[in-house]
Amino acid sequence: MRRLNLIQLKVPAGYAVVYNKFYDVEPILSEDSGDFIENWGFFTEDLLQIIKLKIKKGEWYVPEREDTILFDIGWYPDSNINGEYSLQLVDGDWNEIKSISSKDRFVIKEALEEWMEEQQRI
DSSP: OOOOOBOOOOOOTTEEEEEEOOBSOOOOBOTTSTTBBTTGGGSSSOSEEEEEOEEETTEEEOOOGGGOEEEEEEEESTTBTTOEEEEEEEETTOOEEEEEEESOHHHHHHHHHHHHHHHHTO
16 A cells, blocks of 8 residues: 655644644545545545744744644545645635635645744734
């Protein structure tokens, strides 16, 4: 059985990975279920979430909800071969700051890394 690897990400200081199921894997169409992805567990709405931390008196901490910045990756529609990855940058109330979608996981990876670098300078 082939070992699956997570997508390698360059996460700068000041971020916390809340959860990560963003694997370097291609979707496989199920032979008996129309548009359903056979390896659907790698193509759900909840693949990766990263939160921007704050620093106070030299210590990192998770900010209050109203001061939160989140990076979220999911596959939409969930488990569907016609879906694509969606990367969103949102605030603590889940208001979208910006987003990008692509079937190419490496386009999403590059955008995520660029956005984290941008947010680090703010």
